[in-house]
Amino acid sequence: MTLVYLLAWLAPFALGASIVALLDGRPRAFADWMRVLGCGFVLGAMLTALATLPLGRVAVARIVPTLAPALIAAAIAIAVRVFLRSRRELALPREARAMHPLFWILIVLLAAHAWLMADEILLRPMYPWDAWAAWLLKPKAWMLGGHIDRFVGFEEWLADGSGTLRTAASWHYPEALGRLAIWFSSAWGEWNAGVVGVLWLVLWLALLAGVYGQLRALGLSRDRAVIAIYALGSLPLVNVHVALAGYADLWLATLLAFACLAWMRALSSGRRTHFVLAALFALMLPFVKLEGGIWLALLAGTIAIFELESRWRRVALTVAPIAGVLVIALYLARAPFIVPLLDRAGLSTDTARILDHAPAVIGAAAEGMFAQYNWHLFWFAIALTLVVRFAALRRSRPLSAFGMFLLYGSAFLFALFVLTPAGRWAESYTAVNRLSLQIVPSMLVFAALLWREPESSEAASAAPPRMAEAASAGP
Amino acid sequence: MVRRFRRVPLALDARLAAGSGALRMDDAGSESIPANTSPRRSTWMRIRVALLVVLLATLWLALVGWASDAPPGATFQPAERIRLEGNDFHVVMGAGVESGRRLGINAVGAEHMALQSHALPEAIDAAAFPILRYRWDAFPRTLELSFVFRRADQPDDVHTVTLPPAGSYPGYFDLSDVPDWTGRIIEIGFAEFPTAQLVPADIAFRPFALIESELWSPSWRGSLGALGTDWSAYRPWALMSVSALGPDAPWPHKPAPVVLLAIGLAASLFLVMLVLARSWRWLGVTLAIALAGGWIALDLRWLGEFADRHVLTRELYAGKPWRERASIEPDTALIAGAQRARAWLARMPADTHVIVSAVAPYDILRLAYHLLPANVAPVGVLSNPAASGAMKPALLVVYDDPSWTFDVARHALSNADAEYAAELVYAEGTLRIFALRGASR
Numbered sequence: 001m002t003l004v005y006l007l008a009w010l011a012p013f014a015l016g017a018s019i020v021a022l023l024d025g026r027p028r029a030f031a032d033w034m035r036v037l038g039c040g041f042v043l044g045a046m047l048t049a050l051a052t053l054p055l056g057r058v059a060v061a062r063i064v065p066t067l068a069p070a071l072i073a074a075a076i077a078i079a080v081r082v083f084l085r086s087r088r089e090l091a092l093p094r095e096a097r098a099m100h101p102l103f104w105i106l107i108v109l110l111a112a113h114a115w116l117m118a119d120e121i122l123l124r125p126m127y128p129w130d131a132w133a134a135w136l137l138k139p140k141a142w143m144l145g146g147h148i149d150r151f152v153g154f155e156e157w158l159a160d161g162s163g164t165l166r167t168a169a170s171w172h173y174p175e176a177l178g179r180l181a182i183w184f185s186s187a188w189g190e191w192n193a194g195v196v197g198v199l200w201l202v203l204w205l206a207l208l209a210g211v212y213g214q215l216r217a218l219g220l221s222r223d224r225a226v227i228a229i230y231a232l233g234s235l236p237l238v239n240v241h242v243a244l245a246g247y248a249d250l251w252l253a254t255l256l257a258f259a260c261l262a263w264m265r266a267l268s269s270g271r272r273t274h275f276v277l278a279a280l281f282a283l284m285l286p287f288v289k290l291e292g293g294i295w296l297a298l299l300a301g302t303i304a305i306f307e308l309e310s311r312w313r314r315v316a317l318t319v320a321p322i323a324g325v326l327v328i329a330l331y332l333a334r335a336p337f338i339v340p341l342l343d344r345a346g347l348s349t350d351t352a353r354i355l356d357h358a359p360a361v362i363g364a365a366a367e368g369m370f371a372q373y374n375w376h377l378f379w380f381a382i383a384l385t386l387v388v389r390f391a392a393l394r395r396s397r398p399l400s401a402f403g404m405f406l407l408y409g410s411a412f413l414f415a416l417f418v419l420t421p422a423g424r425w426a427e428s429y430t431a432v433n434r435l436s437l438q439i440v441p442s443m444l445v446f447a448a449l450l451w452r453e454p455e456s457s458e459a460a461s462a463a464p465p466r467m468a469e470a471a472s473a474g475p
Numbered sequence: 476m477v478r479r480f481r482r483v484p485l486a487l488d489a490r491l492a493a494g495s496g497a498l499r500m501d502d503a504g505s506e507s508i509p510a511n512t513s514p515r516r517s518t519w520m521r522i523r524v525a526l527l528v529v530l531l532a533t534l535w536l537a538l539v540g541w542a543s544d545a546p547p548g549a550t551f552q553p554a555e556r557i558r559l560e561g562n563d564f565h566v567v568m569g570a571g572v573e574s575g576r577r578l579g580i581n582a583v584g585a586e587h588m589a590l591q592s593h594a595l596p597e598a599i600d601a602a603a604f605p606i607l608r609y610r611w612d613a614f615p616r617t618l619e620l621s622f623v624f625r626r627a628d629q630p631d632d633v634h635t636v637t638l639p640p641a642g643s644y645p646g647y648f649d650l651s652d653v654p655d656w657t658g659r660i661i662e663i664g665f666a667e668f669p670t671a672q673l674v675p676a677d678i679a680f681r682p683f684a685l686i687e688s689e690l691w692s693p694s695w696r697g698s699l700g701a702l703g704t705d706w707s708a709y710r711p712w713a714l715m716s717v718s719a720l721g722p723d724a725p726w727p728h729k730p731a732p733v734v735l736l737a738i739g740l741a742a743s744l745f746l747v748m749l750v751l752a753r754s755w756r757w758l759g760v761t762l763a764i765a766l767a768g769g770w771i772a773l774d775l776r777w778l779g780e781f782a783d784r785h786v787l788t789r790e791l792y793a794g795k796p797w798r799e800r801a802s803i804e805p806d807t808a809l810i811a812g813a814q815r816a817r818a819w820l821a822r823m824p825a826d827t828h829v830i831v832s833a834v835a836p837y838d839i840l841r842l843a844y845h846l847l848p849a850n851v852a853p854v855g856v857l858s859n860p861a862a863s864g865a866m867k868p869a870l871l872v873v874y875d876d877p878s879w880t881f882d883v884a885r886h887a888l889s890n891a892d893a894e895y896a897a898e899l900v901y902a903e904g905t906l907r908i909f910a911l912r913g914a915s916r
Binding site: 109112113116119120123124125127128129130132133137140141144145146154155157158159160161162163164166167168169192193194227231234236237239240241243244247368370371372373374375376377380381384387388429430431432433434 | 712714715716717718719720721722730731733734736737741759760762763766767769770771773774775777778780781782785788789792793797800801803804824825826827828837840841843844847848850851852853855856859860867869
């Protein structure tokens with residue numbers, strides 16, 4: 001292990017953590033540190049990946065030495081500002097009640113998951129199909145080729161005489177993960193699947209830490225927050241995406257969950273900085289995977305609707321489903337004026353045939369959710385929570401907004417599989433669970449927040465700004 | 476400190492616990508005894524509890540029967556069994572030696588496969604013997620196990636079905652889940668080969684032995700055994716594992732324990748609520764607790780399965796340096812071809828365009844991955860209109876793809892779609908490299 005490799009880890013952690021601390025407040029309690037480090041690593045990793053974009057066709061050996069000092073310097077500057085500002089803030093009282101000893105069993109179980117995943121990652125060469133065929137093909141080509149070459153379409157590649165352009169079937173996929181992989185690989189000095197795969201293990205740890213910290217900040221008790229992260233960390237398909245590292249879905253799922261949690265903080269506290277944090281996470285979505293753009297649009301649309309005045313919000317909430325149904329009806333009828341649009345979007349398929357397949361697609365999706373080994377009892381737990389805690393959902397405006405986003409997201413997945421040729425991926429089980437995975441952590445934190453004790457739900461988040469405002473208004 | 480943890484671990488919302496018929500808790504947290512208890516009420520309660528026990532036993536028996544597909548009228552033990560010792564089978568492919576009543580398999584045959592077979596003295600009715608029981612010694616995790624059989628109506632066809640890998644205990648398999656298991660069966664056997672797309676074929680084999688095999692008539696024991704084997708058998712990693720757990724194991728499955736637990740717990744608590752006159756709120760709270768317990772039970776099962784899968788990873792890769800581990804890939808032949816191609820390409824300028832062709836998309840993508848750092852593209856690039864015009868000279872690496880034919884006299888390389896001016900620059904076994912001169916004709 002070299003200094004460059006240590007810097008490669010330090011830079012994203014320091015940058016992300018300092019930005020989260022700047023927007024969320026200086027960490028003081030254990031849960032704060034979990035939140036800052038968990039959310040911070042994911043944000044820092046994405047920013048680090050994007051920071052390589054302006055470098056152009058750089059030699060891979062120069063990536064970390066060029067960027068890491070600047071990123072760490074920026075992180076130090078932000079951290080100093082956070083520290084100076086925090087001296088004027090009052091520390092919040094900590095929860096006096098300790099975690100019940102029985103819940104250490106859940107932590108031990110999570111540790112067993114982590115050990116298995118870590119050993120699998122470190123030992124096995126890159127295994128899953130899209131890892132070597134799509135997501136990590138580019139960084140391997142860059143690492144072995146020595147430069148970050150641009151990936152272009154077939155036509156441009158065929159006409160290229162310089163030899164500096166590359167191509168692949170997945171040339172148009174977003175490159176954030178590839179750039180993150182080359183960041184760590186180049187610092188390591190050679191292409192090593194274990195070095196790249198470790199990123200997914202750290203992502204899993206960051207997801208659990210960030211979710212724990214945010215749930216605690218949103219008023220969930222320590223015991224319930226531990227149950228939530230155990231439930232999240234023990235989901236078999238989540239474990240598989242870590243152990244057989246290389247797919248982008250868990251990154252998307254983490255960014256989406258962190259964006260939603262920061263949004264909930266913003267709605268609960270009214271602090272603009274939490275909105276900024278939510279926006280930062282949401283804006284990263286399209287850089288990870290193509291459907292990230294759709295999740296961004298859905299989240300932004302929901303946030304916009306809930307920021308409207310109540311009269312306009314009611315109008316929007318009435319018009320949106322009607323418009324959705326109308327668009328679907330026109331699509332299914334293949335109305336003449338939208339056929340060219342469908343053709344351009346690659347949806348020029350016989351919609352009657354798609355509808356014939358719909359029952360089989362719905363059956364396959366339901367089987368993936370309820371009858372396979374992917375999710376333990378997650379979907380049953382969601383259904384039970386909605387029934388048992390429906391009153392809590394109706395009482396909370398932030399959670400109603402969150403629920404609305406998840407409803408839109410579920411409708412998007414339903415429409416994607418039932419109403420488009422993508423249904424064949426559901427019938428073959430090749431995509432339906434992976435796309436569900438993208439929304440599962442968000443659903444889990446939504447369900448966890450519904451189990452908050454009523455008195456703690458809003459108070460925990462509302463306290464900091466009042467104190468901060470009082471402090472800043474003083475001499 | 477001690478008093479601090481006397482609360483219940485999961486402090487559920489107190490408003491849910493209170494309700495008509497629910498257990499009432501006093502301020503100290505202890506259960507208070509209703510004042511109007513009487514012998515008559517106590518007797519009635521005993522009757523209700525007895526009724527509940529019967530209902531719950533019936534429910535779980537019905538659920539397990541449904542999940543295992545056990546014939547309702549069948550006996551617990553099978554009425555008929557056809558028992559075959561290991562040495563009743565003869566080796567068709569590979570090499571074996573009889574060791575007492577066992578059949579030891581010491582080597583594989585063509586294409587790394589071993590096959591053992593037994594011609595039945597007289598044909599049997601498939602429907603009369605739907606349960607297969609099999610027992611092996613030291614069956615390796617590196618191999619996939621299949622059951623093979625011939626039917627009297629199609630004596631030239633061999634039917635194959637993947638079996639759950641045998642562990643240290645006997646395995647059971649419900650052949651009634653196999654559509655081809657019909658009519659009269661004249662021959663049965665087992666086949667073993669390296670687990671596809673997971674284990675390198677050339678290092679997969681380890682010696683093992685067939686101890687015994689039985690065909691059973693319908694019985695609860697057989698059906699329950701098949702259910703238990705399906706739930707507990709070793710499931711190797713597969714490319715499908717990142718998409719769906721369950722379908723990634725390539726044999727016909729019984730309903731997963733997830734379904735059984737969810738239905739069983741919900742129905743059980745609903746029955747308790749009805750019989751013991753509990754409230755809907757009580758049902759909600761107890762369902763939440765039961766769900767947590769069920770989750771942990773499923774998670775322990777998953778940890779076991781995960782650890783089981785990981786054993787093979789350790790067997791193949793542990794204790795080896797990265798460079799050696801990186802070369803242990805399942806597609807041994809393709810990697811050898813890629814190594815030869817890479818060695819040849821090393822003589823060319825690094826920026827040379829290299830196009831890769833093979834029959835299967837999997838092979839094309841794998842070859843492209845293993846040829847890096849060459850400037851590679853999949854063969855689909857040639858279907859781009861630019862390939863007929865502005866295309867620069869490129870190399871075409873053809874791996875085990877007979878659809879490309881080369882006319883030496885005309886210096887023309889063609890497949891079903893196009894023809895190119897080209898030169899054959901390398902050929903060895905299934906690997907050919909052509910220099911494409913640019914435009915197609």
